[in-house]
Amino acid sequence: MRVLLVGGGGREHALALGLVRDSAVSALIAAPGNPGIASVAELRAVTPTDPTAVAALAVETSADLVVIGPEAPLVAGVADAVRAKGIAVFGPSGAAAQLEGSKAFAKDVMTAAGVPTARAYVCTDQESTARALDEFGAPYVVKDDGLAAGKGVVVTDDRSAALAHAAECGRVVVEEFLDGPEVSLFVVTDGEAALPLLPAQDFKRLGDGDTGPNTGGMGAYAPLAWTPSGLVDDVLRDVVHPTLAEMRRRGTPFAGLLYVGLAITATGPRVIEFNARFGDPETQVVLALLETPLGGLLHAAATGTLAEHPPLRWRDGSAVTVVLASPGYPVAPSTGDVITGADRPGIIHAGTARRASDGALLSAGGRVLCGTATGPDLAAARDAAYALVDGVKLAGSQHRTDIAAAAIDGRITIPG
Numbered sequence: 001m002r003v004l005l006v007g008g009g010g011r012e013h014a015l016a017l018g019l020v021r022d023s024a025v026s027a028l029i030a031a032p033g034n035p036g037i038a039s040v041a042e043l044r045a046v047t048p049t050d051p052t053a054v055a056a057l058a059v060e061t062s063a064d065l066v067v068i069g070p071e072a073p074l075v076a077g078v079a080d081a082v083r084a085k086g087i088a089v090f091g092p093s094g095a096a097a098q099l100e101g102s103k104a105f106a107k108d109v110m111t112a113a114g115v116p117t118a119r120a121y122v123c124t125d126q127e128s129t130a131r132a133l134d135e136f137g138a139p140y141v142v143k144d145d146g147l148a149a150g151k152g153v154v155v156t157d158d159r160s161a162a163l164a165h166a167a168e169c170g171r172v173v174v175e176e177f178l179d180g181p182e183v184s185l186f187v188v189t190d191g192e193a194a195l196p197l198l199p200a201q202d203f204k205r206l207g208d209g210d211t212g213p214n215t216g217g218m219g220a221y222a223p224l225a226w227t228p229s230g231l232v233d234d235v236l237r238d239v240v241h242p243t244l245a246e247m248r249r250r251g252t253p254f255a256g257l258l259y260v261g262l263a264i265t266a267t268g269p270r271v272i273e274f275n276a277r278f279g280d281p282e283t284q285v286v287l288a289l290l291e292t293p294l295g296g297l298l299h300a301a302a303t304g305t306l307a308e309h310p311p312l313r314w315r316d317g318s319a320v321t322v323v324l325a326s327p328g329y330p331v332a333p334s335t336g337d338v339i340t341g342a343d344r345p346g347i348i349h350a351g352t353a354r355r356a357s358d359g360a361l362l363s364a365g366g367r368v369l370c371g372t373a374t375g376p377d378l379a380a381a382r383d384a385a386y387a388l389v390d391g392v393k394l395a396g397s398q399h400r401t402d403i404a405a406a407a408i409d410g411r412i413t414i415p416g
């Protein structure tokens with residue numbers, strides 16, 4: 001099977017490593033890829049959000065399967081353009097990707113499907129925003145309606161900051177605060193059948209102890225020893241299958257990766273958000289533990305044959321990933337700085353580039369790379385992931401020092 005992988009971040013590097021481990025994958029082409037992906041795939045230049053260009057590349061490279069990593073190409077309809085060429089594609093249609101592309105659309109689907117989530121209002125002016133904020137009270141949650149790379153959400157006790165964020169965004173979703181630890185659950189689906197991957201936890205805030213601004217994600221670990229028993233089955237029954245049924249009912253079945261972001265509250269799991277693709281950096285830890293061949297799994301979802309796919313197999317032990325970010329991230333990340341010590345297995349590239357003159361590795365984005373490691377238990381995986389990150393030199397870089405620490409110390413509690 002020839003696979004074309006679209007994207008060039010840490011998630012795509014993790015997907016590339018998973019795909020080349022599958023003996024059924026005979027060739028991997030990545031577009032545009034990154035210097036880390038270059039060591040396992042042939043790189044091709046493409047604008048990932050250009051449906052015509054990606055579809056043409058899929059034809060030219062004789063791809064049997066196209067895997068679309070990021071959300072922007074999905075929302076732009078890249079999967080539709082590839083499918084129109086008769087090529088199997090892992091990733092939802094543009095219409096179905098609205099589950100991530102619009103928070104208001106996602107809320108509407110959740111309401112229609114009876115999915116447990118925060119009560120919310122869609123607001124477009126200062127007056128209705130203020131009313132919604134006052135109804136729910138602090139902490140205030142204000143979400144940009146559109147795509148914002150995980151950074152469009154403000155959670156604050158400061159009412160004027162909440163109002164200011166709403167004014168900046170224009171159209172927002174204001175919702176009640178959900179209290180409880182968060183879980184990311186990835187579900188592979190062909191629109192009807194659904195196979196859950198291992199739940200993971202990511203770390204959205206920049207600073208230790210969940211302080212500072214929201215980011216794309218600063219680290220992750222899996223599996224989770226602290227979740228209530230039956231969580232995955234409950235979420236499949238109460239969230240995933242009703243959502244998939246509602247999307248089929250609307251004539252826009254969702255096939256690909258449904259990312260369910262959950263808060264485990266005193267009254268049970270509640271959906272914080274849906275995404276239409278693998279999450280970054282949770283993908284790095286979940287795929288590090290997946291034993292089932294990845295290419296075959298994604299192909300089954302892309303071709304509507306997931307119901308016949310064998311149960312997933314997982315490695316024993318745990319995985320941890322720690323993100324190294326540029327100085328200034330997330331507000332004003334510095335790029336173009338030299339990185340050394342990154343040429344080691346377990347280093348997953350996110351925002352890196354090669355200098356044309358001498359091939360030196362440079363930072364090229366806010367989240368630069370991550371150290372991903374497995375181990376017999378969470379503590380061993382964590383030590384190994386930090387050893388990887390500590391070996392990388394990038395002047396002024398930032399990383400959290402508490403990834404997976406609370407889970408190891410048994411400090412994660414569910415309210416109530």
Ligand code: AMP
Pocket residue numbers: 118141143150151152153155175176177178179182204214261272273
């Ligand atoms: P989202 O982009 O919707 O995942 O939001 C980013 C982050 O903001 C989430 O991972 C949560 O940490 C936080 N968040 C979003 N919605 C809520 C909510 N209703 N209650 C509490 N925290 C939230």
